[in-house]
Amino acid sequence: MGRTRRTSEIDEMLSSVKAELPTSSVPNDPGSTDVAQRAYEIYESRGRIDGADLDDWLQAEREAQTVKASAS
Numbered sequence: 001m002g003r004t005r006r007t008s009e010i011d012e013m014l015s016s017v018k019a020e021l022p023t024s025s026v027p028n029d030p031g032s033t034d035v036a037q038r039a040y041e042i043y044e045s046r047g048r049i050d051g052a053d054l055d056d057w058l059q060a061e062r063e064a065q066t067v068k069a070s071a072s
Helices: 002-020 032-045 053-071
Strands: none
Touching: 002 032, 032 053
């Protein structure tokens, strides 16, 4: 039960963070919401194992920068 409760808490926190983050007004410009979503996708792809949230976020930011650079 602890894992399910923890997963629910993470889902709830992500939803609240997403609601507070500004969205990008420029098409194809990954904003904070996009980074948060990608970081969560990375977390899920690792099997929802806690402890690497910063690594997930930084990887998502690097990916966003790569997309932004290639769009320029």
